[in-house]
Structure formats: C-alpha cells, structure tokens
Amino acid sequence: MSRNPPHTLSRRGFFASTGATALTLASAPVAASVAAGSASDFQYEVQRTVDQWLTQLGEQSYAIMREGLTEAPKSSPLWDETKPGSYHCKGCDLYNYDARLKVVLEKGWVFFEHSQPDSVLTAIDGPVPEYGAMSEDAALTEVHCRRCGSHLGHLLIVAGGMKHCINGASLDFKPAEA
Ligand SMILES: [Zn+2]
Numbered sequence: 001m002s003r004n005p006p007h008t009l010s011r012r013g014f015f016a017s018t019g020a021t022a023l024t025l026a027s028a029p030v031a032a033s034v035a036a037g038s039a040s041d042f043q044y045e046v047q048r049t050v051d052q053w054l055t056q057l058g059e060q061s062y063a064i065m066r067e068g069l070t071e072a073p074k075s076s077p078l079w080d081e082t083k084p085g086s087y088h089c090k091g092c093d094l095y096n097y098d099a100r101l102k103v104v105l106e107k108g109w110v111f112f113e114h115s116q117p118d119s120v121l122t123a124i125d126g127p128v129p130e131y132g133a134m135s136e137d138a139a140l141t142e143v144h145c146r147r148c149g150s151h152l153g154h155l156l157i158v159a160g161g162m163k164h165c166i167n168g169a170s171l172d173f174k175p176a177e178a
Contacts, residue, residue, distance in 0.1 A: 060169055070167060073109060079168055083173075086098055111165055119146050126139030151167075
C-alpha cells in the first residue's frame with residue numbers, strides 16, 4: 001500500500017529533519033514491521049479489522065499508527081503542549097505517557113523521557129542486523145502500544161539522551177482536572 005497523506009512524511013524526510021545523522025535509512029518501505037500481525041505473531045489484547053481501525057482513527061492516524069508513517073514536525077498541536085495531564089493511545093485509550101515526563105524540543109514531535117509502566121513495547125524497524133553486528137544501516141527502535149500494537153513512534157538519542165519520539169496523531173491528551 002502506498003498511502004501518503006499530506007501531513008505525513010516518509011522515513012527519509014523524517015530523518016533528514018531529526019538531525020539523527022548517525023542513522024542511515026534503509027530503502028525498504030515502512031510499516032512491514034510495525035502494527036499487529038508482524039513476524040512474531042504476537043497477539044495484542046485489542047484486535048480490530050482494518051475497517052474498524054479506519055473508523056476509529058481516521059485516515060491520518062491510521063497511516064501513522066497502523067502503517068508506520070511519521071507525521072510532519074509540528075503538525076500536531078501536542079508537540080509544544082505543556083499542561084499537566086495524561087497521554088493515551090488513540091487506538092485503545094491505554095495511558096502511555098504522562099505530561100510530567102514530556103519534553104518540548106524544537107524538532108517538533110512529542111517527546112517523553114519515559115513511558116508509563118507496562119504501556120509500550122518495542123520492535124526493530126528496519127533490517128535486523130546479525131547478532132553483535134555494527135552497521136551503518138542501523139535499524140530504529142520502534143515504539144508501539146502494549147495493548148493494541150499501534151505504532152506510536154521511535155526511541156531516539158536526541159538532546160543528550162534517549163527519548164520517546166512520538167507522533168502526536170497517535171495520542172489523545174487528557175488535561176489533568178483543575
Ligand atoms: Zn493502544
């Protein structure tokens with residue numbers, strides 16, 4: 001499939017703009033390794049049909065969460081949101097991230113220092129290297145929801161540490177009660 005909604009970027013565009021120059025992109029198309037139904041046959045707790053996902057998420061979030069695309073920087077208003085509150089998976093409402101661990105970075109995605117306990121899982125996004133191999137075609141560490149398997153973003157070394165670099169279109173923000 002070749003969805004490419006106007007507000008999403010290819011992985012190549014994503015990397016060009018993250019400044020993560022130590023990582024070189026593989027030319028393989030995205031998404032084969034994300035979302036439910038990947039090679040591991042892991043059964044996520046929440047399962048939906050394609051039609052159900054499209055209805056729930058809408059076209060743009062579907063392309064990101066179920067096909068692994070990345071939104072354009074600053075396309076989500078959540079990138080510089082600073083209010084206290086919780087960030088939930090748009091696919092299943094699991095509490096994935098908390099505003100207390102959010103960091104606003106000019107790169108324009110939604111960054112967190114850590115996820116909530118038992119809320120996300122990781123996978124290799126890209127060609128899987130041999131054990132112990134060092135490669136310039138380093139794969140990315142992809143982050144997805146523990147409960148529904150939807151793609152959220154990646155773990156990246158940015159601003160001096162490891163951050164969860166998350167698409168705002170994958171999250172619902174719930175401001176804390178005043
Ligand atoms: Zn989820």
